[in-house]
Amino acid sequence: MGLTVPETSSIPVFDRQFFSGKERFTAIGRGELGGKAQGLARMLRLIDGSLAESFRPDIEVCVPTLTVITTEYFDLFMKQNNLYEVALSELRDEVIALTFQKADLPPQLVGDLRALISQVRTPLAVRSSSLLEDAMFEPFASVYATKMIPNNQADADSRFRKLVEAVKFIYASTFFKDAKNYIRATRHVTTDEKMAVIIQEVVGLRRGPRFYPDISGVARSHNFYPLGNAKPKEGVIDLALGLGKTIVDDGIAWSYSPAHPQANPPYNTLDDLLSRTQAEFWAISMEAPAVYNPIKETEYLKKFSLADAERDGVLRFLASTYRAQNDKIVYGISEAGPRVLDFAPILKFDLLPLNKLLRRLLTICEESLNRMVEIEFAMTLDERLGRPARFGFLQVRPMVVSESEIELRPCDLKGDDVLTASESALGNGFHEDVLDIIYVKPDKFNVHHSEAVALEIERLNRSLQELGRPYLLIGFGRWGTSDPQAGIPVNFGQISGAKVIVEVALPETSTMLSQGSHFFHNITSFRVFYFSLTPFDPYRVDWEWLARQPADRETEFVRHVRLISPLKIIVDGTTSRGVIRHG
């Protein structure tokens, strides 16, 4: 490792001054910082130094002001309120969350929170930073909750209540079902886990009833789907308008290679491009929520349309326009017409050295962690105020990439014993220990039932995981999508025992996963092989062979078969070719 892990004791103590204090990164309590906060602490000095200086005055680079409630208070909270029994039970997430809401935070913590909230009236992100999640050698992403609060109520009492509710919600999320599934997948136990909580300013600006950054993004130093001239080691960057939730949860983004920022992502037609680029964005709603619900992660989050963003004046540097008359994309938004969020003014005309900054950051982070990395960031552009753009560095995580040397030629993808193959497989290496297959029955599948399918798979996943049996999972549409019409809306915890996943594309959806999504991150981090089959590919799943295998269990939409001899699964990361053979 390039740097030692920062100790909590090296982080200044929160002195009840959030924005006005000398320090922008502080800690409350003597416990651990948790992985996410530790990653930020590592980067703080590197970013504050020469890097920030070299991008002034165009871009102000910073780690947004934050304080971390260390794990000491999590321990006290759990102990003083006797919460472990409920937390480790099989009760529904809502019941656990409500029980946590009724519990009291440790008395020595509430004064600091009260003091913080008395001075701060801008939105805050209350984020998890657990010992396992995002820790430097653990692959968790988005397992636990993040709650954004507008924090704009006139009286301090209301703001304080919302902050306290958010902290308790983050604590409760340590014990939600998905989190427990994840922890099982990593061979940890839930009682190993401890939660620190980051309270951080949200990078963004208020525009009318909403608060959001102009750009949020995820940059990765390794590209699993290098297309065109791009190479895996050049990395890949996903950009979106508004909060990063669009990228990490919805999987929608403008993806490009930092070595070729001017190249558009591959698409067949302009129609295809238009349908795949971002049409809505997430922002913090600065108005009272429609329904008071402290145990809802998105209580204050709302989706808005691009037209709202255009009215807010933020598309100028971010969008182009589709000209229907000659079926062309024209740069800028001076003409009327559908907007395309392609970030052209910044990427194609280099209006801001954002791409240069991201490349530098990826290099610095890689050198510091001594491995491939993924970073999350948010940015505001506020030209009207004459201020430089503000770049907030939000997170750094290691990426897990296999280095096995595998070579698959096109001819290796054919043969009678091929269950399926793909030229856009994700991963690298081979498996020879998979005896179980869970597949969605092709004659029964319909997107209207995709949520029911997800629940059936979750049950099978759990029982196979308990038996310690890895399995191959085959289904239709995009896995991990938040849109049930686009595929099967599982989260990673529901399929966490799968070693290999096959996605058979629905005709009307794009096959490409957003590499910035947390689902994607977990797929790659757990070294799950991911096969994509589009209708245009020459490869198919051998459904007949599957149907001939005796069912171990069968539900309405899903079938589980157990083989006598293991599958041979090989993926060549350099060519993205993959093949699955039965014996």
Next chain:
Amino acid sequence: MHHDDELNPFVSAQSQFDRAAEGLGLDLSTRELLRFPLKECQFLIPLRRDDGTAKIFRGFRVLHNDARGPGKGGIRFHPQETIDTIRALAMRMTWKCALIDIPLGGSSGGIACDPHYLSSSEQERLCRGWVRQLARILGPKTDVPAPEIMTGSQHMLWMLDEYETIRGERVPDFITGKPVGMGGSLGRVEAAGFGLVFTLREALKELQMAADGTTASIQGFGNLGQHAALLFEQLGGRVVCVSCWDQRDGVSYAYRMESGINAKALIDITDPFGSINKDKAEKMGYEVLPGEAWLTQDVDILIPAALENQITKNNAEGIRPRVRLIAEGASGPTTSAADEIIRKRNILVIPDILANAGGVTCSYFEQVQGQMNYYWGKDEVLGKLDVQLTSAFHDVLELSKTKSIPMREAAFAIAVARVAQACKDRGWA
């Protein structure tokens, strides 16, 4: 000051005021007004005992000053209660409310009795008798009682019930310290002890001492002492000795455990009046010493949390050189002469009107909640309490540093100035 005067709590309180008045250059009429209570009530309460006999008790209520808001002060049940202890408590309450900057004046009251020898129904009749004598002058807009030594939430509820019966209406903000669910505030039980530790935590920062690993000795294991011990433990500190009165033996004992007491376990063997069960404590491995041994422990922090005049010129020299901090949980635990000795030893003192202000601050929160008939969560109560006390601590510390005066003088200077100004603004002086 004459030695006997030094032990008269009211004379002692007056002399503290005189020093502050001198420092502030207050005019004579203001001094005259603030040296004495505005109103005093002494009366007799006849009580029919359970065995049918009658016994007469002395009751008190003193309103020291209400220029900044309605009077606020406890009701103490104690056999050695005198009008002078009550006067001193009322005066300290005036300064305390002003220092914490809550809109209340200072008062105090009590009954000279020993509840150890009264049945529950006798205590109830006594409480009701006390209220009957005072119902016309007490109330949320005039003077609001609260629990003090040897009174608790049950006593407050009896008093409230009697008051409401007399008034013919519900008046939840008549009294504070009520049980939760009956108009009481969450956090009220913990407030006094936690409040002390909030100020202690800030003082340790000032002394550049980490709470982790510091040691303390506490005199008194009532509500304040218990909760102070609990929170101090959570900060990483270690309480090595607590002393308390033993009703059975009629003396006080100090219970020592060098590796640190287990506050929770000790609370479990403590009666409602703050007496630790000696036999059980011995079985748990505590060393039992004479009560005064709490003061001579080799610790970093001393917390007197029992009665007035416990640190005197006769025993102050016995304080060990290691002691860096004294947090006064009791009202007036240090005599003026002892204060002088402590000052020369360079020990930082968090004066009573600051260190034990948590109780009255939370009483104020309870009143506010009662007036709204809307009750806050414990997080909210304790969060506000912490900020209020921490901010008061820093006001005092800043003045103490700027003027190079002890914390006690700084605290009195701030408080007395605020009350004097309110009296002036009202045209009283």
